[in-house]
Amino acid sequence: DTAVSQTPKYLVTQMGNDKSIKCEQNLGHDTMYWYKQDSKKFLKIMFSYNNKELIINETVPNRFSPKSPDKAHLNLHINSLELGDSAVYFCASSQEGGGETQYFGPGTRLLVL
C-alpha cells in the first residue's frame, strides 16, 4: 500500500502555464509538507499544513499556492510557470511533534520549457 502518493510523476510544460500537483497520504497523519529539490539535489521546505491549516510558509513566490481540502490531501498549484521552477517536488507527511518521522512521496519531476 502506498503511504504518500503524488500525481503526476512527471510534468513537462511550457513557460507561463499553470499546473497542479496532487498529494495524498493514507497514514492518518495530521501534518503535510511540500519540498523542492533542485538540480543540485538541495532540498528545501516550501510549505507545511497541520490539520488543513498553513503553519510553515517559507520564502516562496506567490505563484505557488498550496491547498489542503482535508487532512489526507495537500495539493500544490503553480501559476505562470518559469524556467527556474524546474525541479523535483516532494510531498511528505508526519504526525505532529518535533521528533516525528516525515514520510516522503516518490516526487514529481517538473520540467518547464
Next chain:
Amino acid sequence: AQSVTQLDSQVPVFEEAPVELRCNYSSSVSVYLFWYVQYPNQGLQLLLKYLSGSTLVKGINGFEAEFNKSQTSFHLRKPSVHISDTAEYFCAVRWRGAGNKLTFGGGTRVLVKP
C-alpha cells in the same frame, strides 16, 4: 541562520569497505537529528533518527550514527557497504522550538564500486 553541512558531496567506496558520512549543524540548541536515504528516482526514506538518550543510534540496513553535542555533529557510518547502498544520503535537523521544520544538508552521494 541555522544550517546543516554535509562536508562531502561525493564518497566513492569499494564494496565491503566501511563508510562514514559527515554531518555538522550550526547550533547546539536542542535538536532532533535524522538521516535519510534517496535511491535514484525515488523519494526519501528514513535511515535513523536521534531524539534523546543514547548518543549511538542504530538504523536500518546496518547503518548507525553518533550524536556529538559538543561538536554539533551526527556522523553516519556503515562497517561494510553493498552495491545496493549506492544512493544520496541526507542529514536533516529539526531545532526544538522551530515547529516541524526540517533543515536538510546538501546531501552526500555514495558510489559503491565492486
